[in-house]
Amino acid sequence: MAKETDPPADAAPILWVLCTTMPVDGFDDARRLVEWYTYRWRIERFHFVLKTGGSNVEKLQLETYDRLARVMALYSIVAWRILWMTYQVRQDPDQPCSVVFTPDEEAALRQLYDRQRPRKGPRSRPMAADHRLTLREAMHTMAKLGGFLGRKSDGEPGIKTLWRGYQALQLIVLGMQLTQRDCCGG
Numbered sequence: 001m002a003k004e005t006d007p008p009a010d011a012a013p014i015l016w017v018l019c020t021t022m023p024v025d026g027f028d029d030a031r032r033l034v035e036w037y038t039y040r041w042r043i044e045r046f047h048f049v050l051k052t053g054g055s056n057v058e059k060l061q062l063e064t065y066d067r068l069a070r071v072m073a074l075y076s077i078v079a080w081r082i083l084w085m086t087y088q089v090r091q092d093p094d095q096p097c098s099v100v101f102t103p104d105e106e107a108a109l110r111q112l113y114d115r116q117r118p119r120k121g122p123r124s125r126p127m128a129a130d131h132r133l134t135l136r137e138a139m140h141t142m143a144k145l146g147g148f149l150g151r152k153s154d155g156e157p158g159i160k161t162l163w164r165g166y167q168a169l170q171l172i173v174l175g176m177q178l179t180q181r182d183c184c185g186g
Helices: 027-038 040-052 065-091 103-116 135-145 159-184
Strands: none
Touching (some): 027 040, 040 159, 065 159
16 A cells, blocks of 8 residues: 655645555565556547647558557657657756757747737837747747647647647758758759
């Protein structure tokens, strides 16, 4: 049995009775298993992102195991990255977006952010050159590519919107890279 050590003031501590097939030969083994159990929610969220968050992997009708294995490997990476991004922005929305995005992604998001910002009156001007996009600004910009409207009452973007936005961002980055390579002789 495991007991929550620091419950909220208005709640009773949670008691867990965990059943396991793993050997438990002492306190350290029990503590390790309880720690593993705490990861359960993140694992469930990962599978949600993978299955229904935008990949629609369950709807794919691939003909061979090799094709399924390859697409699952690719989609797992994307699902992990989107889930990681959502946790990072919740933890610290004001951190620089470079913590999560590559330099090419950041450059694309910066251009998009300036175009997506609402314009009000003659004072409206482009973002200052030294302005660093926060992670929240970058995530909202990416989500808008996936259909997020970003109104005050909308809350934070969902997984499906982020997945679609991430796909669109990758295409924009690829287009920028191809343009730079073609025009610069790279």
